[in-house]
Amino acid sequence: MKRNRSGPERAALALALALASCAMESKPPAGRGGPPPPVPVRVGRAERKSVPVRLSAIGTVVPIRVVAIRPRVGGQIVAVEFEEGQAVRAGDVLFRIDPRPFEVALAQAEAAVRRDKAQLAYRRAETGRYRTLVEREMAARDQLDQARANLATLEAAIAAGEAGVAAARLNLEFTTITSPIDGRTGSLLVTAGNVVSAGGDKPLVVIHQLRPIHVSFAVPERELPEVRVRQAEGPLRVEALPRGATAPSRGRLAFVDNTVDPATGTIRLKAVFDNEDESLWPGQFVDVVLTLGELAGVVVVPAAAVQTGQDGRTVFVVGAGGVVEVRPVRVSRMDEREAVVDEGLAGGETVVTDGHLRLRPGSRVKVVTGEPAAGGRGDGSRGAPGGREEQRRRGTGAAPADAASGAPEPAAAGPGGGAAPGEAAALENGAAEVATRR
Structure with a gap:
């Protein structure tokens, strides 16, 4: 049986529906709740x-001079006069080779020269006598020619003997091996007691010059024109900072290669550093900064x-x-x-x-x-x-x-922005209840 609603019930239902409609209309759409936050x-x-x-680059420390010490005469090494890794100066003794065979060779060469010089006086006197006899027509001309030839041969033999003496003396000096540069020795590759040959493939020790020293680095070829212009104006400052160091070493640009590497599009540069504190070490990687000038x-x-x-x-x-x-x-x-x-x-x-x-x-x-x-x-x-x-x-x-992601987050409804979520939910639930009762 259909129930007739009374006037109060119909009024309550209309009020609930009106409130629910207002709540839905006042709820802001997602993402449009006002300006986004800063x-x-x-x-x-x-x-x-x-x-x-x-200009910044990665560089490598390279010694200006590297000398591989090899013997110039063969023999047995009788003494090593340095420690591995020792700093040496030019002229310091490094090795001594047994000198006795070379002393004997020098004595033989000197004796041969003395013998020839003793014959020299006789040959000169003989030549003088034949000259006089030929002038008096008491000797044949060919005898004088022979005497002169004998004298010239003896003089040549003496000159050769004196050269032999110089060579023997030089070989004797070579038994004492000295450092040709200031630097630092590396590992000792041949110890005392070994027999070495002249100019052998294996060096006795390698010496690196540390003061001064070079740092080699490369810059892009597009920088070459400015580098050349700035270098023509005066010395260019270069700083090199080894890994782990706190202060850079300061030097100057010393070399610009004459060819651009076509494989890398870079050009090789070298800077020279005094390296008095030996903070730069051969083979070390360093951070390089080349200062070209100043922009005002x-x-x-x-x-x-x-x-x-x-x-x-x-x-x-x-x-x-x-x-x-x-x-x-x-x-x-x-x-x-x-x-x-x-x-x-x-x-x-x-x-x-x-x-x-x-x-x-x-x-x-x-x-x-x-x-x-x-x-x-x-x-x-x-x-x-x-x-x-x-x-x-x-x-x-x-x-x-x-x-860029700049879309604002959806603003939450609240005071001043429509009904709060709890209030809207209550209105919706009330409308649903009234509809059910209908």
């Missing part, structure tokens, strides 16, 4: 100043502010009210710390250095300070997506502004 970023300032023009009055920003994308290099500039804009820039030089901006920025402007990922043109930002936490730098940091580490990992540089 994006936290770290910033730096574009400064106009003078900056040095530097240029705009400089932190390198972290420069983003590289498909449209080139850009920076996020913080304007009035904390609103950012994307600004294309032209960068002429850049290292791990700073970038020189030729076009696109003015001195004094504020640029974003960290937190780029969530930014897009027109985003509002909140400047945060302090160092990033370990393992990351927050939103858009070097250790988080959008930072320079993430950009290098993706291989695409900074994300373009229109691809």
